[in-house]
Amino acid sequence: MFNPSQADVRRFFCSVYGKARIGAPLEAIETLAARWMDEHPEYAAEWSDLDAALTRMGEADPARTNAFLHLSMHLSISEQCSIDQPRGIRLAVEALAAQHNSLHLAHHAAMECLGRMLWESQRAGRPPDGEAYIACVLQHATHDGHKKSR
Structure with a gap:
């Protein structure tokens, strides 16, 4: 079973964001993630800065939605529906x-x-x-x- 760490998840989404913005080829799961990212431009700054994303890991701010968790849930629901x-x-x-x-x-x-x-x-x-x-x-x-x- 695939069990990525919080850092792995952040690296994945930041990588997808960067690849999608320059038009680089994407794997299927990356394409799905990029589509959901397009639905959430308000989180672009969080996905565009890997170092900041890794630094903020573990910080809980009840006033802000966790962009990485939010996108992970979109992907989870998409996968659940697909199977x-x-x-x-x-x-x-x-x-x-x-x-x-x-x-x-x-x-x-x-x-x-x-x-x-x-x-x-x-x-x-x-x-x-x-x-x-x-x-x-x-x-x-x-x-x-x-x-x-x-």
């Missing part, structure tokens, strides 16, 4: 994307569910509950839809 693991996540995210008329917004809502599932798993010391994760995503699709129709 439909946990089973049903692809349809759940598609339903949410249809509801929001945006895959990007659907990912952001799914991130809340993914983060909650991981936090609850770690807190309880048990494996992640994929069914609860999917139910949460579907609940967002249904709940958000009710808000829109009012």
Whole structure:
């Protein structure tokens, strides 16, 4: 199993950002990361400076979104959907994307569910509950839809 360190993740994203900006050839996962990076220009400064990114590792700032974690979650959800693991996540995210008329917004809502599932798993010391994760995503699709129709 691939288990990159926090520094590895930051190096990967900074490398992809640099390669994409100069039009260098990208591997498939790099292409996917670059597409999500294009959706988040507000984080460009963080991805463009590897030394600063490595220096800031471990710094928690509740007022700022961690650009590297955020992009990692986009990639995780993309991969989960591509292989439909946990089973049903692809349809759940598609339903949410249809509801929001945006895959990007659907990912952001799914991130809340993914983060909650991981936090609850770690807190309880048990494996992640994929069914609860999917139910949460579907609940967002249904709940958000009710808000829109009012």
